[in-house]
Amino acid sequence: MRVEPHAPVIEAVGLSKSYGRHPAVRGVDLTVRRGEVLSLLGPNGAGKTTLVEMLEGLSRPDAGTVRVLGLDPRRRQRAVRARIGVVLQNHGVDPRIRVGEVAAQFATYYRRRGDGAPAMRARVAATLERFGLDGRRRSLVGTLSGGERRRLDLALAMIGDPEVVFLDEPTANLDVLGRRAVWAAIEDLASSGRAVVMTTHHFDEAELLSDRVVLMVGGRILADGPPAALETGRERVLRARYTAPPPVPPPAPWALEGRDLVFTCRDPLASLRELVAWTEAMGLDMQALSIDAAPLEDVCLRLFAGDAS
């Protein structure tokens, strides 16, 4: 089945799943379009992995329906899995196998009619090169660094040339360099027009990589939209830096952080007028002034806190 550009590739309606008496996902509706990068953000236990596993067909929903590329991923498991790529939360590759061997092994799982041995070898070589693993081809998986293992996970997910890619916490436990390398790989996936569904705890990578962010708490979707749209209605952080710390404390609710006066507000212009008036009255010398949207992390934390209360 061909999928039109920007057509929905994932359609979930009323998805629910419980483990024993604990509800993990509660009545989630979600649509993901071709070429879209969607991040699922939420605290531990929010239901992100359970939701992704139901979309992948790895887990059976208690209620609701899922269509991936127009197919039910539980009833048409092999047909769907031939067209999706999956990166699990945990690595899941035998440490005693060489990088080139595991890539070749996974390539056989996605072999298409008419794929000969030279084509398969070329596909493996191209995929390893794309993810910067061609130099590690003969290395045992157990000897790879954390970042290399994650890149291998991405390579294995991509070796079948999938139309939809699911990434479950792709940068978990990675250092800064490892994260940057994985980000580059995800940007590469996004630029190739595939749909990418990613779970993450990192607000910065959700903001940087995603077209759309879905906030989940307690198995439910709390907010859903582009990172920029989530900024709408965000509070602004007003920060003034002085050449020296003010000699008297600022009026509440302004807060003093070293030489900085910081205030979170909804009406930055009114607050700015108050700030200028106070600065002149104190005879202070202002060195810098900035007004920024509150970080996505703050928005999420407030939403999470509001939901918890």
Add this chain to the structure above:
Amino acid sequence: MRTLLAQFRYEQRSYWRSPLSVVSSIGFTPIFIFLIAGVTGETGGALQRFLPGVVTISAMSICVTGVAVNLSYRRDQNILKRFYATPVSPWTILVGVVLSATLTTLVVALASVAFVATALDVHLAVGVASLLAGVALLSFALAWLGCALSAVPSQSVVAVANLVVFPALFVSGTMFPLDDSVWYAQAGRLLPPYFARQLVAPALGVDLGGTTPAASLAGLAAWALVAAVVGARTFRWNSAAVR
């Protein structure tokens, strides 16, 4: 078929690259033979009669305990789940594991025979072709038992495998001969190790009496069928309790 062959190669690489697997499987027979020689005081050709039992114990260890532990470990490490997330069929994975365990047991059986023949200077009247066929058949059947046992959670799989394997080895008379008149010895004649030993004994030039190779093969095949059905029905990709 190509995927199955690739899976088989993958399993073999994984097995032989584990130093513990190599040492325990290849080193098992010399240690066992020396122990038997030490305990019984027998030497040379007299030790030949222990070979069917040694090969059977080795096969039970590789195919039942080894396969159960291997699959259970892989389930815990998400290795099975990683396979599950691809289009590969579960049967390809399971048959790959079973065939790999079969080949490993064949290699170990041949190494055992070679060791006994050379190190102990015993002339063995061994039919290599019938030995290979017998060991292959019993290993194939026993490995399905391993798949069935792998449904046990990894924390307890070794204990449960030992609980199944060791009593079966004892009551089937594989560890040492039993009085045939006792009830558990008669019950033991229905168990896989008994059929396995009976199947392989003629190829090793040992006459144990009892069931014929054909009847032993039928007995093992029945066990293999039951184990394959149980293994396929209870097989889980995830370590989570309910998915």
